[in-house]
Amino acid sequence: MGMKILNIVAYPFIAFIVGMLYMGIARNIIGRIHRRWGPPVFQNLIDVFKLYRKREAGSHGVMFHLGPIIMVTGIVSCLYFVPLLNNGVWLKGFSFEGDLILVTYLMVLGSLGMALGVGQGGVPFGVMGVTRGLTRLIGLEIPYFIAIIVLMAHYNTASINKIMELQAGGITHWGMFKLPLAFIASLFSFWGMMGASPFDIPGAPQEVASGPATEFGGKYLALMMTSRGIFGFLKLTLWVDLFMGGAATILILIGKTFLLFLTVLFVSAVYSRFKVEQAVDFMWRYPTLIGLIALVIEMVR
Amino acid sequence: MCTDNPGVWEYIANWARKHSIWVLAYGTGCGAIELPPTMTSRYDAERFGLRGAATPRQADLLIISGYLATKSLKRVIRTYEQMYDPKYVMALGSCTINGGMYWDSYNTIKKLDLYIPVDVYVAGCMPRPEAIIQGIISLQKRIEEGKAEGAKKYRENIEWYKKNQREVLGDDFLPDYTWNFEGGI
Ligand code: SF4
Numbered sequence: 001m002g003m004k005i006l007n008i009v010a011y012p013f014i015a016f017i018v019g020m021l022y023m024g025i026a027r028n029i030i031g032r033i034h035r036r037w038g039p040p041v042f043q044n045l046i047d048v049f050k051l052y053r054k055r056e057a058g059s060h061g062v063m064f065h066l067g068p069i070i071m072v073t074g075i076v077s078c079l080y081f082v083p084l085l086n087n088g089v090w091l092k093g094f095s096f097e098g099d100l101i102l103v104t105y106l107m108v109l110g111s112l113g114m115a116l117g118v119g120q121g122g123v124p125f126g127v128m129g130v131t132r133g134l135t136r137l138i139g140l141e142i143p144y145f146i147a148i149i150v151l152m153a154h155y156n157t158a159s160i161n162k163i164m165e166l167q168a169g170g171i172t173h174w175g176m177f178k179l180p181l182a183f184i185a186s187l188f189s190f191w192g193m194m195g196a197s198p199f200d201i202p203g204a205p206q207e208v209a210s211g212p213a214t215e216f217g218g219k220y221l222a223l224m225m226t227s228r229g230i231f232g233f234l235k236l237t238l239w240v241d242l243f244m245g246g247a248a249t250i251l252i253l254i255g256k257t258f259l260l261f262l263t264v265l266f267v268s269a270v271y272s273r274f275k276v277e278q279a280v281d282f283m284w285r286y287p288t289l290i291g292l293i294a295l296v297i298e299m300v301r
Numbered sequence: 302m303c304t305d306n307p308g309v310w311e312y313i314a315n316w317a318r319k320h321s322i323w324v325l326a327y328g329t330g331c332g333a334i335e336l337p338p339t340m341t342s343r344y345d346a347e348r349f350g351l352r353g354a355a356t357p358r359q360a361d362l363l364i365i366s367g368y369l370a371t372k373s374l375k376r377v378i379r380t381y382e383q384m385y386d387p388k389y390v391m392a393l394g395s396c397t398i399n400g401g402m403y404w405d406s407y408n409t410i411k412k413l414d415l416y417i418p419v420d421v422y423v424a425g426c427m428p429r430p431e432a433i434i435q436g437i438i439s440l441q442k443r444i445e446e447g448k449a450e451g452a453k454k455y456r457e458n459i460e461w462y463k464k465n466q467r468e469v470l471g472d473d474f475l476p477d478y479t480w481n482f483e484g485g486i
Contacts, residue, residue, distance in 0.1 A: 027347075036345035043321070043350060050321040050361075053314040055452075056385040058358070125356075210355035217358035217385045 007090060012076050012230060014084070014091070015237075018254065019229030020044045022236075026265050033269050048225050057218030060121050067117015068216065068223035074109030075227045079234050081106070084253055086164040086246035095161040103160070103238065104148065107193075108137065110227060114212055121215035129211020133202030135276050139283030140192040140199070146291030147186035150179055150298050151242060160238075164246035175243035179298070183243050185291035187263070188283065193235055197268035199279050236260050311447070318361070318387060319444045320350040322437070325360035325384070327377060330367015332393040332427045339430040349437060357383040362440070367427070368396035368409045371469050374416060378466060379475055381417045386452035389420045389444070391436055398422050415465045418451035 024041040031038020059065050081099045084091040111133060118126040155163050167173050176183040192199035203211040213224055236257035240247060244260070247253035274282065326336050339346050340353065354360035357380045365377060381390065392413045395401035400411035413419055420443060423436040443449040455462060467474060 031345070031347060034342050036342045037348050038345075039347050039350055039352075046317050046350065047321045047323075047352075050314070050317040053310075053317065054385050055387060058385070205353070205355040210359070213359070214356050215358055217356075221359055 003089070007092075008080070011079060011084070011091065011093070014250075015079055015230045015233040016226060017045075018257075019231070019233035020048065022232060022258070022261050023229060026261070029265055030269055044225070044229070048222050048229075051217075051222035051225065052219055054218035054222075057220055059220075060215070063120040064117050064215075064220075067114050067120075068220045068227070070113025070116070071110040072223050072227045072230075074106060074113055075231045075234065078103055078106035078109070079230060081160070082234055082238050083161055083164065083241060083246070084237055085248065085250065086161070086168075086241070087248060091250075092161075095159060097162075098158045100148065100152065100158045100160050100163070100242075104145075107235075110231065111137070114224070118212045118215070123215045125209045125214040126212050128208045129202045129214065132204075132208070132276050133212065136192065136199060136201045136279055139280035140189045142284060143185040143287035143291045144189035144193075146288065146295055147182040147189070148242075150182040150291070150294045151175060153295075153298050154179055160241050164241050167245040171245070174245045179243075179294060181290050181294035181297065185287045185294060186239070186243070188287035190235065190239055190260075191264055191267055192279070192283070194232060194264045196264045198271040198274050198282075200268070200273055201276055201279055204273060233257065315445055315447055319441045321352075322350060322362050322389070322440070323352050323354035323360050324362045324364055325354050325357055325380070326364045326366060327373075327380065328366050329369050329373050329377070330394060330396055332366035332396075335393070335427055335430055335433060336364065336366060339433050344430040344434060346434060346437065349434075349441070351437065357381075358385065360384055361387070362389045362391060364391045364393060365397055365413060366393045368394075368401065368403045368406075369413065370408050371410060372408075374410055374466075375470055375473070375475065378417060381455075382475075387444075387449065388452050389440060389449050390417055390451060391421050391423065391433075391440060392419045393423050393425075393428055393433065393436075395424060395426045398424060401426055410469060416462065416469075418454045418462075420449050420451055 021041060021044075024039070024044045027043060028038040028041050080093050081095065081103050083093045083095060086092075115130045115134070118130050151163065152158050155166050157163060157166075163175070167175055167178075171177065195203070203213060208214070213221060216224060237253065239260055240253065240256045244256050247256055326333065328336070338344055340351070357363075361384075363377075363381055363384065369377060381388070390413075392398070396403055396409070397413040397419075400406070400409065403409045404411060410416065421436045421440045423432050425432055428436075440449065
């Protein structure tokens with residue numbers, strides 16, 4: 001019983017700390033790419049702590065207040081359905097047949113809650129950011145859904161745990177080698193969902209003054225940053241679970257997620273931002289095409 | 302919150318504030334041109350935890366980079382009031398200290414301290430990035446000692462500040478709700 005409670009409490013904390021450190025490492029590496037020192041790797045943790053300790057934070061009403069809270073709640077409850085480790089009892093999360101579909105639904109809950117909060121703030125930049133984000137989502141989700149369908153058809157299950165079990169037994173059994181085309185298609189969506197550079201449309205500071213976050217400061221912004229850290233780690237773990245065979249220990253998990261994170265980082269350091277319609281256009285063209293080919297191959301097999 | 306006898310939390314918080322300063326640069330005058338080199342590869346202010354903020358709501362430090370026309374003063378005050386406590390102001394260049402080479406101009410202000418509380422002045426016309434970084438470091442010292450309490454000072458002396466602001470801005474004045482957060486915004 002005590003262990004179960006510890007397990008549940010540890011879940012968001014691990015995700016938060018690791019996610020925040022990854023964001024700090026990203027800032028540091030991008031600094032090195034610019035040929036400067038960059039901030040320390042724990043800079044984002046300091047930033048979040050500072051934001052929680054701000055003495056003021058203006059609110060525009062109940063929904064504005066609830067927006068960031070719904071965001072954190074949605075993301076943390078989504079996190080519990082993504083197993084961090086694939087054997088033993090530790091950090092396995094709640095799993096049942098069909099949790100992959102639930103996770104797919106819960107992943108957008110956070111942004112929707114945020115959108116409601118932003119709406120009450122009444123800042124045009126925020127509303128523009130939300131609109132851009134939702135438009136982008138239409139593009140991102142198509143290849144992702146296709147890849148998920150291929151995966152579910154191939155393993156004949158909709159449970160993340162089962163998919164992880166079926167990938168056990170060596171690197172050749174991993175989803176990314178068994179279903180390479182589906183993996184590539186989903187990777188584009190993944191970069192987009194991580195907010196990597198060609199697809200960082202909603203919160204573009206130069207265009208819409210950080211978009212949805214425009215009117216949020218102090219503790220609200222801290223909550224948003226917290227959920228961004230947790231969400232980043234959640235997505236990395238989900239992809240590791242689905243395509244890279246999951247992880248047996250926390251060290252392997254960190255190794256694999258970090259490898260995946262490096263792809264995000266290098267893509268975002270090199271490419272500049274798409275326009276909204278360019279991003280949707282791109283997503284509906286190449287990744288979708290690759291995903292459809294993977295689907296046809298899967299159906300023929 | 303009380304600075305005479307700060308608790309452990311406040312001490313840690315001040316340490317965090319010192320190492321995470323988000324900058325809103327208000328490019329009013331020529332000094333603004335020295336800010337990009339401060340932030341980019343050559344001088345790399347991100348080493349100290351500095352980072353650009355996109356909006357006043359997220360910012361900690363407001364940098365006024367040069368002379369202020371009365372018209373931009375109004376925007377500066379509004380921006381300052383939208384920032385959340387604790388907040389700091391850095392004034393760059395002689396123009397913000399005594400008017401600089403605009404000392405007899407009819408539509409610029411001479412001393413920024415009269416209108417909003419300034420934490421550090423950086424003298425020079427214009428100050429080099431090294432000087433700006435020096436200013437940041439002295440601001441960090443003030444934050445660590447708990448002396449950078451501009452927002453508190455502003456709230457306590459609001460009558461005086463508003464009187465000074467009204468003298469230059471006249472009837473073309475700001476509404477109260479921009480600084481009074483008490484009942485929500
Ligand atoms: S101090 Fe000099 S450089 Fe700065 S705004 Fe005034 S005239 Fe320009």
